[in-house]
Amino acid sequence: MRRQSFVGCGAHALTTVPLAYLVGETGRVVAVDRSRWRFFEEVATSAGVKHKIIPLKLDARELPFPFRAFDLAVLVHGVRSLKNEETMVKVISEMLRVSERVFIAESLPVANNERQRAHLELYNLREEIFEALFGEKDDLHYPTLEKLIELVERAGGRVIKSGTFEPELPHYLAYIPREYVERVEDDEKRAELLRRWGRAYENWKAGAEHPPVGWLIAKR
Ligand SMILES: C[S@@+](CC[C@H](N)C(=O)[O-])C[C@H]1O[C@@H](n2cnc3c(N)ncnc32)[C@H](O)[C@@H]1O
Incomplete structure (x- = not known):
């Protein structure tokens, strides 16, 4: 594996850095x-892999590569950020167009214990809170593995392998401060969200864990 594209790499380069290690000395990522580049330089430099990463600030609905230039295109914990199914299908079809293979991983809407349930309860408020605050959904509810496969097929892909795994990690990124919810203008919506936030936060404080993750490899 020598050339990878990583869509939706995010500010903290959580997946970019491991990928940069994986491609070896001569490989590139x-x-x-389209945004969130704030910590990128710092993280990539301190990890010693900056020279292997080519950062591109653009919308993945139109990738600027005219032909199949990569051996692997990767979308990790990114499907949830693509706003709607039309965009998801468009981005996945672009990944299939530019790469031999596509790897997608995303958290699943599944809780096998109380801590995973606490994560999901707080996380599932984010979509509605973002919509109430900004008029646009973000951090959509996690898709099932069946939905991920359906999206890939609608994008013209063929899933050649898929599975799930339990990260067994504490996971506190679902947190959204109460002050955000307090900024919702609609009185009724704010009261309802605050009530649900309070209940979810109490459970979350007692311990939250990463839910199972679904993954797949696809080809065009
Ligand atoms: C939940 S973050 C995941 C970050 C990273 N994959 C990780 O695991 O740490 C999703 C990222 O997708 C990016 N994103 C959302 N829509 C996009 C689009 N249409 N084109 C490119 N990036 C997009 C967001 O800016 C955000 O950084």
């Missing part, structure tokens, strides 16, 4: 994100 093209990291694509």
Whole structure:
């Protein structure tokens, strides 16, 4: 594996850095994100892999590569950020167009214990809170593995392998401060969200864990 593109790499380069290690000394990772580049330089430099990463600030609905330039295109914990199914299908079809293979991983809407349930309860408020605050959904509810496969097929892909795994990690990124919810203008919506936030937060404080993750490899 020598050339990878990574869509939705995000500010903290959580997946970009491991990918940059994986491609070896001569391999390169093209990291694509339309925003959130704030910590990128710092993280990539301190990890010693900056020279292997080519950052591209653009929207993944139109990738600027005219032909199949990569051996692997990767979308990790990014499907949830693509706003709607039309965009998901468009981005996946672009990944299939530019790469031999596509790897997608995303958290699943599944809780096998109380801590995973606590994560999901707080996380599932984010979509509605973002919509109430900004008029646009973000951090959509996690898709099932069946939905991920359906999206890939709608994008013209063929899933050649898929599975799930339990990260067994504490996971506190679902947190959204109460002050955000307090900014919702609609009185009724704010009261309802605050009530649900309070209940979810109490459970979350007692311990939250990463839910199972679904993954797949696809080809065009
Ligand atoms: C939940 S973050 C995941 C970050 C990273 N994959 C990780 O695991 O740490 C999703 C990222 O997708 C990016 N994103 C959302 N829509 C995009 C689009 N249409 N084109 C490119 N990037 C996009 C967001 O800016 C955000 O950084």
